[in-house]
Amino acid sequence: MMLQVERELQELLTQLREKDPALRRQAARLLGVTGNPKAVPALVRALEDPHRGCQEAAMDALVRIDGEETIKELTRLASGGKVYARNAAFEILEQIGRDVPALLMHLLEDENDTIRIIAAGIFGHLKTEEAVLPLTKLLFDHNPNVRCAALNALGTIGDREALPSIRVYLEDPEEWVRFSCIQALGNLRDQVSFPTLLKLLEGDVAEPICWVAVEALGKIGGLKAVPKMLDLLPRATLLVQHQIVHHLVRIALEHPGEDTSRVEAFAPYETYFIEALKSPQKEVQDSAVQGLEWIGTAQAVVPLMAFAPTLHEYTEEERVNGLRKALTAIGESDDLIQILFEAASAECSDELSLKLAGEVLGRLKEVRAVPAILQHLTGFSEPVRRVMTQALGRIGDPLACPPLVALLKDGNGHVRREAACSLGWIGDEQAVLPLFESLDREEFMDVRETILDALVAIGGARVKEKFREFIFYPDPNIQALAIQGIGLLGDTEACDHLIAILGDENEQIRLKVVECLGRLDCDRMMEPLIYALNDENE
DSSP: OHHHHHHHHHHHHHHTTOSOHHHHHHHHHHHHHHTOGGGHHHHHHHTTOSSHHHHHHHHHHHHHHOHHHHHHHHHHHHTTSOHHHHHHHHHHHHHHHHHOTHHHHGGGGOSSHHHHHHHHHHHHHHTOGGGHHHHHHHTTOSSHHHHHHHHHHHHHHTOGGGHHHHHGGGGOSSHHHHHHHHHHHHHTTOGGGHHHHHHHTTSOOOHHHHHHHHHHHHHHTOTTHHHHHHHHGGGSOHHHHHHHHHHHHHHHHHOGGGHHHHHHHHGGGHHHHHHHTTOSOHHHHHHHHHHHHHHOOGGGHHHHHHHGGGSOTTTOHHHHHHHHHHHHHHOOOHHHHHHHHHHHHSSOOOHHHHHHHHHHHHHTTOGGGHHHHHTTSSSSOHHHHHHHHHHHHHHTOGGGHHHHHHHTTOSOHHHHHHHHHHHHHHTOGGGHHHHHHHHHHOOOHHHHHHHHHHHHHHOSHHHHHHHHHHTTOSSHHHHHHHHHHHHHHTOGGGHHHHHHTTTOSOHHHHHHHHHHHHHSOOGGGHHHHHHHTTOSOO
């Protein structure tokens, strides 16, 4: 039996070196099934296989085998293999540590400095609470990089019992160790260290220390840090300035009751918030947008609109909403109108920027923007035309009715629907006949329903009269909409018309008539409704 197992193992190890990647992948998978630690060296070498499927099969196999031999080989690879293979080794070790942390615990005492660093990083990433005590012991390691790794891990795990041991390293001679110490104190929200961290903003400290001190103060979240951060802004490096902007907003969000003082405090530093829009870090950009919304000055509109093309509308919806909210809160129209005018004559314009400008001007109900918006109703993409159409409805200027009526014939159903909706918002009677004509030719039911809503919103004698005519329309779908419109408008003069078709062969029409009669305060409705109790449709 042993000979057979050994023979099968050798065959799989040989297959692991075949030219065909499908055979190598199969061999790696089967070696994992055997659980034989003798396969570990070959599987570790397979992590550098040029075929991605073979690499993944080897990773899965090593996770299944685990054990001392696997950990030994992987730690060796993690400390000196190719980049991909090292990353794979970390990933496998993390998986093993997630399942059985005790298997990796001895690595924290390994004589190899790199192995101790790797182990600390793994336990920190996994937030393994069982590792807090051995990690605390590593704070006294002779190697500063190991001390850094231990500090980072303890800060990430979040065990506050380690705080007294961590605070000691605020005075460490190695800058990078102090950096890791401050970062850990911030992650652990250490209020005791708050005064010491504040003092770091007063002196002439190195950029990395200043940067991480701002981060830690922001995470701890004390309002007392705000004046110190603002004082530091003009003399800080660009990187630190961006960090200050981010954490000023972070602190302010944690203290929503301080709105008035926040705006007054931030306003003189608007240029730093605008500059932070150029940061490569998304969280800094978002904080800059939020800060500019609070400050609310017109000078921020153009930079915010220049920032818009960096966002992806459909994968970053929340960030786009934040930008839209800021532009609306600032409420400055002139620059947005100018952007639309310039875009109308440009060969290529950013779609999101145009949509934001149109949406914000619509929300602001800016009548002066109508001429600029009208230039974007033709020749632009469907999303832009749709947004501009909606903006005209929000603004409500009757002068926009003729171009909106023209859009009822647009080739895109979404645009036609928005045109109908906007005509309803504006409420001008000159749109009544075009809307009924559109109802007659419209192919999409959702657009027809929007047209109905628009006509009801406009209301008046003319609309009621046309609804009565459409009761006898040959298309039952339009008939049903007309009956629904009569009910919504409460047109009691249509009672006789409704009673006349209560015996229609189409049960949907009969149902609509009954519903409509129930809405109307009409003396003649009772007898027909009693008659309808005998309808064949329950």
